Amino acid sequence: MRLHERFRVLLVLGSFGLLSGCGNDDDAEAPISEVPTAYTFERNGLSTVDYSGQTDRLNMVAEIKAYITKGDKGEAVEASVLNDMFANTNSPFLSAELNASSKKLEDKTFVSEVQNIKELFEATEVASADVAANGTVAGEGVAGRLQRGTTDSYILVNELGWEFTQFVEKGLMGSTFYNQIFNAYLTDAKVGDGVDNEALVDGKNYTAMEHHWDEAFGYFGVPVDFPTGEPVLEASERRFWGHYTNNMDALLGTNALLMNAYLKGRTAIVNKDYVTRDQQREIIYAGHELVTAAVTVHYINQAIGNFNDGDIGNAFHHLSEAYQFVKAIQYSPKKKLTQAQINDILTSNLGEGGDFWKATVAGLNEARNTLVTTYQELEPVKDQL
Amino acid sequence: MRLGEYKKWAPVVLMLAGMMVTSCGEDDNGPNAGDNFDQKGFLEHVGSSLIVPAYQELEQKSGILRDKISSFIASPESSTLEEAKTALFEARIAWQYCSPYQFGPAEESGLVSNLNIFPADRSKIERNIENGSYNLGTLANNDAKGFAALEYLLYGKDVTSGEVIQGFADQPQRATYLQNVAELIIATAAEVYSAWSPDGGNYLGEFTSDGALGADAGSSLGKLVNALNLSFERNTRDAKIGIPAGIRSLGITIPEATEAYYAGYSLELALANVDAYKKLFLGQTREGVKGLGFDDYLKARKAATTSGSELPLDEAINAQFDAVLGFIDQIENPLDEQISTDNSRVQQVFAQMQQLAVLLKTDMASALGVVISYQDNDGD
Numbered sequence: 001m002r003l004h005e006r007f008r009v010l011l012v013l014g015s016f017g018l019l020s021g022c023g024n025d026d027d028a029e030a031p032i033s034e035v036p037t038a039y040t041f042e043r044n045g046l047s048t049v050d051y052s053g054q055t056d057r058l059n060m061v062a063e064i065k066a067y068i069t070k071g072d073k074g075e076a077v078e079a080s081v082l083n084d085m086f087a088n089t090n091s092p093f094l095s096a097e098l099n100a101s102s103k104k105l106e107d108k109t110f111v112s113e114v115q116n117i118k119e120l121f122e123a124t125e126v127a128s129a130d131v132a133a134n135g136t137v138a139g140e141g142v143a144g145r146l147q148r149g150t151t152d153s154y155i156l157v158n159e160l161g162w163e164f165t166q167f168v169e170k171g172l173m174g175s176t177f178y179n180q181i182f183n184a185y186l187t188d189a190k191v192g193d194g195v196d197n198e199a200l201v202d203g204k205n206y207t208a209m210e211h212h213w214d215e216a217f218g219y220f221g222v223p224v225d226f227p228t229g230e231p232v233l234e235a236s237e238r239r240f241w242g243h244y245t246n247n248m249d250a251l252l253g254t255n256a257l258l259m260n261a262y263l264k265g266r267t268a269i270v271n272k273d274y275v276t277r278d279q280q281r282e283i284i285y286a287g288h289e290l291v292t293a294a295v296t297v298h299y300i301n302q303a304i305g306n307f308n309d310g311d312i313g314n315a316f317h318h319l320s321e322a323y324q325f326v327k328a329i330q331y332s333p334k335k336k337l338t339q340a341q342i343n344d345i346l347t348s349n350l351g352e353g354g355d356f357w358k359a360t361v362a363g364l365n366e367a368r369n370t371l372v373t374t375y376q377e378l379e380p381v382k383d384q385l
Numbered sequence: 386m387r388l389g390e391y392k393k394w395a396p397v398v399l400m401l402a403g404m405m406v407t408s409c410g411e412d413d414n415g416p417n418a419g420d421n422f423d424q425k426g427f428l429e430h431v432g433s434s435l436i437v438p439a440y441q442e443l444e445q446k447s448g449i450l451r452d453k454i455s456s457f458i459a460s461p462e463s464s465t466l467e468e469a470k471t472a473l474f475e476a477r478i479a480w481q482y483c484s485p486y487q488f489g490p491a492e493e494s495g496l497v498s499n500l501n502i503f504p505a506d507r508s509k510i511e512r513n514i515e516n517g518s519y520n521l522g523t524l525a526n527n528d529a530k531g532f533a534a535l536e537y538l539l540y541g542k543d544v545t546s547g548e549v550i551q552g553f554a555d556q557p558q559r560a561t562y563l564q565n566v567a568e569l570i571i572a573t574a575a576e577v578y579s580a581w582s583p584d585g586g587n588y589l590g591e592f593t594s595d596g597a598l599g600a601d602a603g604s605s606l607g608k609l610v611n612a613l614n615l616s617f618e619r620n621t622r623d624a625k626i627g628i629p630a631g632i633r634s635l636g637i638t639i640p641e642a643t644e645a646y647y648a649g650y651s652l653e654l655a656l657a658n659v660d661a662y663k664k665l666f667l668g669q670t671r672e673g674v675k676g677l678g679f680d681d682y683l684k685a686r687k688a689a690t691t692s693g694s695e696l697p698l699d700e701a702i703n704a705q706f707d708a709v710l711g712f713i714d715q716i717e718n719p720l721d722e723q724i725s726t727d728n729s730r731v732q733q734v735f736a737q738m739q740q741l742a743v744l745l746k747t748d749m750a751s752a753l754g755v756v757i758s759y760q761d762n763d764g765d
Binding site: 308356357 | 496608
């Protein structure tokens, strides 16, 4: 590993005080004088960025969603397939690349949620089989399908009106993606001062601290040129947190807020400017949380509209989204919303005991007020969200 | 823009600014200037002469409805039943004139969900009465309350008035249910009227404030245009006509989904409703007194149709309102029988409503610079 040895030497030189830093193109440890506009970082002309493991997991959730959606279409869905996808066993994916990947979702999911997700899989199997055999329509206390408005699109829900597709997809966006960003990669244990930012990881072109930051960015799931591409997101990129961040951008400027923070923080790590790194960490926590709260208000607004249309299918679809988005906030250790407030929204405001059939407009307004009061940025745009 | 560039363009910018000042100096209407239309005057007229009176009327008629139902419960006989039915009809007509204004207080109070979800779910109503325990505020009970539920209870399905009256006598909790539904209607109507009223929450003041001028999503014009389009598409075109006629229900006709299936006056309600939109468009009060309306706004903008019609947009829309009303007039009451016997005439009404929806949603909204922000589905 000749290259590797060379980096070691450079690192030693660098640690003597970046003396040779400026103006020397060959110096891999040169500080970056300007924050780049795209998420590309190099050392000696080679990229130092790799978050393929995160991209794999985003793709896994996409396949899980695609499979579970069959239930919405009236087909039977098997829990064993979903469990295999969750644990990446028995080559469950359509993509051979994912089947070959060493990554899986299950071990990165917030511990207490793993069992809930598996129970959702089981319930999906039972409800979808019933619908496939009997065409069961959902009702109070009865799992089944509901039509969305007057369209030919349906949702499969449990006995409380929870849409399985949304509960699984959005649930994993919180309990896996956010959990990993918030409770793993952006913590002191992964990017704090004690983490190695001098030596390159064995056989790699990055330091441990650089890599951890990149892994957090990987779960954000946006293209490296975000948000300057035309279009900002290609159709295939319109998913997960990048998609929702982009959706909230017109009203809240969330694209630049988050992207700049990821870029500045990563640049600061290269420059060993840990004050800036920590400032950007705070911005990222708050930025993701703001997006999530804004999306929740958006779906609550939609649900209130559906109430007034007498459109239960769309109301439950939107309540399912709202439920999982507000729940995702709980994974942030720095959240502004208290756990008690989140619980109140989940178990009371969106329907007593989380039962959407028991939801009231008054309860939805209460949830909306809690969010808008907690996140002042939402107040002026609350009706437009 | 670098400073050097700015300097280069500065004289041009100043010149353009000067031209704008002279061109609209006489009649500057704030953010939406560029035409001679008095947007603030328009909003004040629509707010204080159409919207607030509509909600006031709804509160008044809902109060009478509650009282007449109480009288009927106190002495269940055919005269009190007939009076309750009349009060129900009048409250429902009053509602039709509020239907275009489902934003702000109406949306926050869930007005439609408490008043006018139809068709009512008969078996759910009977189950609730049987159980005696229910929360009318829940989503699950959306179709077990409101005018449609009162109609079902007062008219019954395939029964005589005498049997209806006997039903209340036999089942005290039936009377309680009837009263609870009527109470929720008046409570919600009162809440919305009070929120709009200058003596109450004064949403009227917010609606007509300078800060709410313009055409942005948060502006009063933006809210009004979005709300009237959304309500016209879903509550008028789809719910009153499209769904019962099978056009918005996957080809299956559902005569029982008509607005007044048991009472048989769905067409009167539809006519009043379209009239409400037309009056809003023309800035006319219920009595027909004309003030600033969308038609004047479109005239000021010299708006044309996108379909290339000879008529300017304001006249094209006015003519299309008349076409819709004319086609509804061609249908025989009750609507459910018309659907069962000759659905093609109902489908024609839908087609005319669809044309009107396009004019209002595409042509009018874009002529006014309003972005339609609601979607049918999120697509995810």
